[in-house]
Amino acid sequence: MRTKLAIATLIGLTSLMTRAEELKKLSLDDTSTVSPKIEIDPTVRVEGKGSLKITTKWPTTVCLGEVSGPDVENAKLVYAARVKSELDGAAFLEMWAHFGSQQYFSRGMNDPVEDTSDWKSIQTPFVFQKAQKPDKVTLNLIIDGIGTIWIDDIVLFREPLE
Secondary structure, three states: OHHHHHHHHHHHHHHHHHHOOOOOOOOOOOHHHOOOEEEEEOOOOOOOOOEEEEEEOOOEEEEEEEEEOOOOOOEEEEEEEEEEEEEEEEEEEEEEEEEOOEEEEEEOOOOOEEEEEEEEEEEEEEEEOOOOOOOEEEEEEEEEEEEEEEEEEEEEEEEEOO
16 A cells, blocks of 8 residues: 555656746856845945945845844834935835834835935934834845945934933
8 A cells, every 4th residue: 555655656746847847047157147236335435444335136125234132112213324326216224123023114215315316314213112122123225226226324323202
């Protein structure tokens, strides 16, 4: 009985494998096809030794970092950065607050950088009430377009609630 089951399973797997058709194989031998391309640009910067230069061929989200256990109960957390663009589209900051298995976000869609622009300060806030203590916050850059973005002078700061 076991032999018949094993043979039937093998025949079934073989028939599934023969129906598979390779549509495209992506080679990673040439990184020119990978998007986004992320590098340090020492010639374009606001502070420090360089800015982060991100070139993308399609809209994308870039995670710039995470901060564990920030002390933001009963306060406003502000994620700010300086951004420069050569973009067909817009880019803005996004912050995720993680509370165990739950996540909430704040998007700076009302404070984007668009098209071609020189350095601009952009930000997105997140208000935490009393007893709201996130496990961590994730800091992203959303690029809703194609082209190049430079980001520098990223700061996360806390403001008291008024």
